[in-house]
Amino acid sequence: MGKMHIKLTVNGKQEELLAEPRELLIHVLRERLGITGPHIGCETSHCGACTVDMDGKSVKSCTVFAAQANGANITTIEGLGNPDGLHVLQQMFKEHHGLQCGFCTPGMITRAWRLLQENPNPTEEDVRFGMAGNLCRCTGYQNIVKAILAAAAELNAAKEAAQ
Amino acid sequence: MNEMTPPKAERAEALKGLGTARKRVEDARFTQGKGNYVDDLKLPGMLFGDFVRSPYAHARVKSINADKAKAIPGVIAVLTADDLRPLNLHWMPTLAGDVQMVLADGKVLFQGQEVAFVVAEDRYIAADAVELVEVEYEELPVVVDPFKAQADDAPVLREDLAGKTEGAHGPRRHHNHIFTWEQGDKDATDAVLGSADVVAEEMVYYHRTHPCPLETCGCVASMDKVNGKLTVHGTFQAPHAVRTVASLISGIAEHNIRIISPDIGGGFGNKVGVYPGYICAIVASIVTGVPVKWVEDRMDNLMATAFARDYWMKGKIAATKDGKITGLWCHVTADHGAFDACADPTKFPAGFFNICTGSYDIPTAYLAVDGIYTNKAPGGVAYRCSFRVTEAAYFIERMIEVLAIELGMDAAELRAKNFIKKEQFPYQSALGWEYDSGDYHTAWDKALSAVGYTELRKEQAERVEAFKRGETRKLLGIGLCHFTEIVGAGPVKNCDILGLGMFDSCEIRIHPTGSAIARLGTISQGQGHATTFAQILASEIGISADDITIEEGDTDTAPYGLGTYGSRSTPVAGAATAMAGRKIRAKAQMIAAYLLEVHDNDVEWDIDRFMVKGAPERFKTMKEIAFASYNQAIPGLEPGLEAVSYYDPPNMTYPFGAYICVMEIDVDTGEHEIRQFYALDDCGTRINPMIIEGQVHGGATEGYAIAMGQELAYDDMGNVKTGTLMDFFIPTSWETPHYTTDHTVTPSPHHPIGAKGVGESPNVGSVPAFSNAVHDAFRPFGLKQAHMPHDHWRIWKIARDLGLHG
Ligand code: FES
Ligand code: FES
Numbered sequence: 001m002g003k004m005h006i007k008l009t010v011n012g013k014q015e016e017l018l019a020e021p022r023e024l025l026i027h028v029l030r031e032r033l034g035i036t037g038p039h040i041g042c043e044t045s046h047c048g049a050c051t052v053d054m055d056g057k058s059v060k061s062c063t064v065f066a067a068q069a070n071g072a073n074i075t076t077i078e079g080l081g082n083p084d085g086l087h088v089l090q091q092m093f094k095e096h097h098g099l100q101c102g103f104c105t106p107g108m109i110t111r112a113w114r115l116l117q118e119n120p121n122p123t124e125e126d127v128r129f130g131m132a133g134n135l136c137r138c139t140g141y142q143n144i145v146k147a148i149l150a151a152a153a154e155l156n157a158a159k160e161a162a163q
Numbered sequence: 164m165n166e167m168t169p170p171k172a173e174r175a176e177a178l179k180g181l182g183t184a185r186k187r188v189e190d191a192r193f194t195q196g197k198g199n200y201v202d203d204l205k206l207p208g209m210l211f212g213d214f215v216r217s218p219y220a221h222a223r224v225k226s227i228n229a230d231k232a233k234a235i236p237g238v239i240a241v242l243t244a245d246d247l248r249p250l251n252l253h254w255m256p257t258l259a260g261d262v263q264m265v266l267a268d269g270k271v272l273f274q275g276q277e278v279a280f281v282v283a284e285d286r287y288i289a290a291d292a293v294e295l296v297e298v299e300y301e302e303l304p305v306v307v308d309p310f311k312a313q314a315d316d317a318p319v320l321r322e323d324l325a326g327k328t329e330g331a332h333g334p335r336r337h338h339n340h341i342f343t344w345e346q347g348d349k350d351a352t353d354a355v356l357g358s359a360d361v362v363a364e365e366m367v368y369y370h371r372t373h374p375c376p377l378e379t380c381g382c383v384a385s386m387d388k389v390n391g392k393l394t395v396h397g398t399f400q401a402p403h404a405v406r407t408v409a410s411l412i413s414g415i416a417e418h419n420i421r422i423i424s425p426d427i428g429g430g431f432g433n434k435v436g437v438y439p440g441y442i443c444a445i446v447a448s449i450v451t452g453v454p455v456k457w458v459e460d461r462m463d464n465l466m467a468t469a470f471a472r473d474y475w476m477k478g479k480i481a482a483t484k485d486g487k488i489t490g491l492w493c494h495v496t497a498d499h500g501a502f503d504a505c506a507d508p509t510k511f512p513a514g515f516f517n518i519c520t521g522s523y524d525i526p527t528a529y530l531a532v533d534g535i536y537t538n539k540a541p542g543g544v545a546y547r548c549s550f551r552v553t554e555a556a557y558f559i560e561r562m563i564e565v566l567a568i569e570l571g572m573d574a575a576e577l578r579a580k581n582f583i584k585k586e587q588f589p590y591q592s593a594l595g596w597e598y599d600s601g602d603y604h605t606a607w608d609k610a611l612s613a614v615g616y617t618e619l620r621k622e623q624a625e626r627v628e629a630f631k632r633g634e635t636r637k638l639l640g641i642g643l644c645h646f647t648e649i650v651g652a653g654p655v656k657n658c659d660i661l662g663l664g665m666f667d668s669c670e671i672r673i674h675p676t677g678s679a680i681a682r683l684g685t686i687s688q689g690q691g692h693a694t695t696f697a698q699i700l701a702s703e704i705g706i707s708a709d710d711i712t713i714e715e716g717d718t719d720t721a722p723y724g725l726g727t728y729g730s731r732s733t734p735v736a737g738a739a740t741a742m743a744g745r746k747i748r749a750k751a752q753m754i755a756a757y758l759l760e761v762h763d764n765d766v767e768w769d770i771d772r773f774m775v776k777g778a779p780e781r782f783k784t785m786k787e788i789a790f791a792s793y794n795q796a797i798p799g800l801e802p803g804l805e806a807v808s809y810y811d812p813p814n815m816t817y818p819f820g821a822y823i824c825v826m827e828i829d830v831d832t833g834e835h836e837i838r839q840f841y842a843l844d845d846c847g848t849r850i851n852p853m854i855i856e857g858q859v860h861g862g863a864t865e866g867y868a869i870a871m872g873q874e875l876a877y878d879d880m881g882n883v884k885t886g887t888l889m890d891f892f893i894p895t896s897w898e899t900p901h902y903t904t905d906h907t908v909t910p911s912p913h914h915p916i917g918a919k920g921v922g923e924s925p926n927v928g929s930v931p932a933f934s935n936a937v938h939d940a941f942r943p944f945g946l947k948q949a950h951m952p953h954d955h956w957r958i959w960k961i962a963r964d965l966g967l968h969g
Pocket of ligand 1: 039040041042043044045046047048049050051060061062063
């Protein structure tokens with residue numbers, strides 16, 4: 001099958017590769033670029049384990065062709081924290097026991113990261129609704145919701161302090 | 164006290180031992196996407212395997228032609244049963260004493276069955292090749308109903324068993340019959356039923372579902388032809404057992420097999436069994452000489468690996484007029500699918516279903532279970548429960564409700580009247596178990612008052628009146644459940660899997676600078692073992708949990724153990740950890756005495772040190788002792804500080820709990836809303852309250868799914884109707900209820916630290932609570948029994964059938 005020349009920015013880094021038009025973004029990330037944070041839980045857009053951020057939107061990368069991602073700016077879980085420390089969301093997931101097996105976690109946090117930009121002051125309902133595209137089999141969500149609300153509060157407090 | 168010695172409380176806190184809500188050490192890596200799951204593994208030259216699966220539930224395989232598939236560039240091989248036959252690997256033993264086809268041998272017996280294994284350079288090429296393998300089938304009549312499967316003229320499913328009247332668990336009485344398992348006293352139970360004041364009778368069905376962890380099953384098999392060593396990384400809940408089984412069936416010496424369970428993305432019983440994918444990947448690696456990866460997709464997972472439940476439970480429960488239960492009778496028709504691949508201890512073909520007398524003092528009982536073959540996938544695993552315990556708990560908790568209706572009694576009162584009393588423990592049940600400890604009345608009273616039970620009943624009665632007056636279309640259901648679990652298999656004398664005794668193990672090494680590593684025979688799938696086992700150890704050996712590494716899952720380094728399922732990690736491996744810790748402490752005592760120049764008996768343990776009795780200023784901390792063990796020649800003692808313990812528990816443990824669900828039901832749409840869910844768990848000594856709470860939330864959410872919509876449904880042709888997450892219900896954060904957790908503490912008398920295990924209680928306890936809430940809402944209108952899952956459509960049908968739609 002003919003290959004396409006694709007350019008992407010992933011976590012701030014320019015990437016260029018040849019991919020079949022049918023190749024899925026999740027496979028490009030995981031198998032070609034070695035970015036294994038986003039996981040595969042269903043390949044049918046239901047579970048959200050593969051969630052990444054593409055040009056300012058949460059997307060399920062199992063349902064995006066690499067070809068569609070040509071020229072896009074992608075952020076994955078690996079791009080959230082920095083070598084010196086965890087992102088507030090990552091800290092709060094740990095603090096509030098928002099994960100168990102960890103398989104949904106990268107997708108969860110990446111989605112929550114976008115959610116809190118879309119809505120910096122969410123209610124519990126907002127969080128439960130805004131996270132409904134990401135399934136977790138272990139936690140029952142209660143502590144995930146708690147972690148996201150706590151992160152929102154922290155981020156807002158930091159913002160206020162900076163002003 | 165020495166001025167330099169911090170107070171006891173401070174030192175104890177620094178250990179982060181038992182009872183601390185210690186944050187998880189696993190989380191730093193998981194939250195950063197640095198977990199190491201099997202599909203993350205990429206080995207040089209690695210190939211990718213994928214299955215051609217049967218579209219039919221029952222068919223003869225006339226021919227397989229892989230020529231077109233093999234012609235695609237990048238396809239390395241296509242394996243069929245004929246290729247595996249010379250190695251005698253076309254069939255494999257199951258954990259239940261049956262055999263299962265690895266690849267279709269002449270026929271297929273369920274939709275999704277493995278027919279051929281394609282090996283290719285990447286997963287896309289493999290998928291293309293799967294499409295091009297031409298299989299010619301001849302359809303055969305399909306049986307998906309375990310009752311119809313027992314008809315005289317029912318199609319013969321297992322031709323390989325023709326003429327075999329004796330199975331792994333005794334006589335077979337029909338060509339689709341697997342076993343009959345009987346417990347208790349039949350004649351005595353019949354006599355009690357015959358003369359009882361009241362007998363309530365019901366058929367309770369616990370439908371087929373699936374553990375569906377977010378990560379599917381998979382492995383990477385790698386045969387190193389140079390040194391003859393086979394390494395298999397995979398999603399294994401029992402890595403050592405897999406190694407032994409792999410050795411027995413492949414003929415490769417056990418020391419030349421290394422099984423590694425990396426991070427596992429949830430198991431819930433799905434990852435206990437041995438699947439054709441593992442065998443095929445291993446064979447393919449041996450044949451090609453390079454690593455081969457096989458990872459299921461979600462459809463493969465739901466269709467082919469490890470369903471759970473599917474128990475038809477007919478019950479009769481006898482009582483006096485005033486509600487004292489006198490006897491219980493139960494017959495189960497167990498649909499095992501096409502091969503008996505249940506993951507139960509060998510002597511228990513229906514697991515521990517004989518815990519079905521539940522929390523009640525029932526003097527006389529009888530149970531019979533018939534295992535039946537049908538054209539469905541094999542499995543029958545314990546989906547976040549101990550072996551068949553959730554089925555048992557659902558059965559008895561439904562029978563109690565049915566009896567309450569028969570007696571016209573409040574179901575909470577009926578339970579309290581029949582609980583085993585605190586002073587009756589250890590309690591011998593009529594079906595053969597010895598319950599270790601419990602205090603059911605205390606837990607029950609606490610639960611009832613926490614939810615305001617009396618007021619709720621009043622509100623419910625008012626609601627019914629308002630409904631009848633046409634003022635509301637919503638009903639209120641109060642779902643009660645008091646469950647008793649049986650976990651921690653188990654005593655080696657009666658629990659084994661494939662002849663391997665179900666002990667577990669821990670090996671500890673203390674380093675010279677006073678930190679430590681402990682290795683166990685279990686494997687975490689999200690339970691946080693690296694966190695909690697370090698806590699058990701910290702309290703035993705006085706070294707901070709932060710200074711203890713926990714390692715599991717590599718059979719080359721970990722001591723032999725039977726793995727993690729059936730809530731056995733804490734009861735068995737947790738006990739082994741404590742016992743190994745005690746061995747360390749015993750040696751440390753001798754070293755301390757030597758260093759302090761006193762007799763062994765003149766020093767005593769004080770949190771993180773040994774001190775001279777009566778002279779607390781004279782002590783040696785564990786750090787000092789650790790160093791001394793490496794740098795001093797102590798007469799009569801070997802250098803170093805290490806210990807290993809293989810723990811064979813004297814009994815199982817019996818965690819219990821009281822769960823209450825308050826549910827609003829819309830009669831016209833069948834929709835429900837969980838207003839309150841209260842979960843009280845008693846898991847004995849609590850190791851980490853934060854992790855316990857998380858386990859309860861997660862287990863209860865699985866229970867919510869199962870009770871309210873999750874189902875592995877088949878049509879009459881044996882087609883799987885719920886093969887994707889579109890149809891197979893997994894609740895999102897939106898539907899999932901909020902949980903209130905609570906606890907009482909009744910330690911296990913025989914466990915070294917009194918812990919009982921908790922991971923599975925919430926699944927066991929919540930399913931009856933949710934289901935009973937639905938039933939309870941309709942009880943005033945005459946509903947006795949409605950089968951799960953209670954999705955909107957089915958609830959709507961209940962209302963319609965009761966004439967509530969006007
Ligand atoms: S893998 Fe993409 S949504 Fe499940
Ligand atoms: S933590 Fe296991 S799926 Fe969410």
